[in-house]
C-alpha cells in the first residue's frame with residue numbers, strides 16, 4: 645500500500661502544473677469528436693448502451709489525455725452518467741462482445757468488474773447513500789474497515805488500500821481529512837455535513853486508493869458559493885500533482901474555469917471536443933444545448949440500487965473465492 649497521499653503521476657505528471665505547458669499540449673489535438681491525444685490514459689471504442697428503444701450511449705471513439713482536467717458536458721439525458729457507469733463497470737454495454745473495448749493506462753477493462761476497474765486506478769466518487777450517511781466521516785474514509793454497513797461496496801472499490809495495515813489506513817485518512825478541511829468533522833455523521841462538505845468527503849474517500857484518474861459526477865451540484873472555490877482549488881491541485889481528472893458538470897462557469905479540454909455529448913454521441921474557450925462557440929455544441937432543459941437531473945443516486953449492490957457483492961465474493969483458491 646502506498647503511504648502517501650501523493651497521487652501516482654503519469655509520464656506527463658508534474659510538468660502539466662504549468663498552464664502554458666497544458667495549453668501547448670492540448671493545442672496539438674485536433675478539436676473534433678474522437679480526436680487522438682498525445683498521451684491518452686483512457687481509450688474507449690464502440691460503446692453503446694440501449695434501454696429499450698432508447699440509445700443512451702453510442703460512443704465510437706474517445707480518448708482522455710493523461711494529466712489534465714477534461715470536462716464531459718451535454719444536455720440532460722445526453723448519456724454522460726450512463727457513460728461513466730459503463731466505463732467503471734457499473735453497467736454493461738449493449739455492444740459488449742460486439743466491438744466494445746476500453747482500456748485504462750494500457751490495460752483492457754471491458755471484461756472486468758467495477759472492483760477491478762477501481763484497482764486499475766480509475767476511481768469515481770459516490771454520492772452519500774443512506775448507509776454511508778449513517779457512518780461517521782472517519783468511518784466513511786475507512787469504509788468498512790471496522791465491519792460497517794456498506795462493507796461489500798467498500799471492498800469492491802478500495803481493495804488496494806485494504807491490503808495495508810489499519811494504522812497506516814487511519815493515518816492516510818486523517819491526512820486526507822486535514823487536506824480537505826474535514827478533520828474537525830471526523831467524528832460527525834456524514835449525513836450531517838453540508839452539501840459542499842459531502843462533495844469534499846466524496847473526493848477524499850476516492851483518494852484513499854491513490855487513483856491515477858478521478859471521475860467526478862457533478863462535483864459542484866448543491867455546493868454553496870463559499871465552498872465552490874475550495875472545491876475547484878482541490879480539483880486543480882490534484883491535476884497539478886499529476887492526476888488525471890474527468891468530470892461531468894452542468895455549470896458552464898465551472899467548466900470554463902477549470903477544464904483543459906471539453907468533450908460534448910448529445911443523444912449518446914460525442915458531438916464536439918475542444919479547449920474550453922472555443923468549444924462553446926462550436927455550432928454542434930450550440931445545437932446540442934438549444935432547447936435543452938437543465939432542471940432535471942438523474943444524478944447517480946440510482947447507481948447503488950439494491951440490484952447493483954447485489955451484483956457488486958456477488959462479484960466481490962467471486963473474486964475473493966478466486967483469490968483464496970489462488971493462495972491454496
Ligand SMILES: Nc1ncnc2c1ncn2[C@@H]1O[C@H](COP(=O)(O)OP(=O)(O)OP(=O)(O)O)[C@@H](O)[C@H]1O
Nearest residue numbers: 695700719720721722723724725726940941942943
Ligand atoms: N436505468 C435506465 N433505464 C432506462 N433508461 C435509462 C436508464 N438510465 C438512463 N436512461 C436513459 O438514458 C438516457 C441517458 O441518461 P443519462 O442519465 O446517462 O444522461 P445524462 O447526460 O447523465 O443526463 P443528466 O445530465 O440529466 O444527468 C436518458 O434518456 C435516460 O432516460
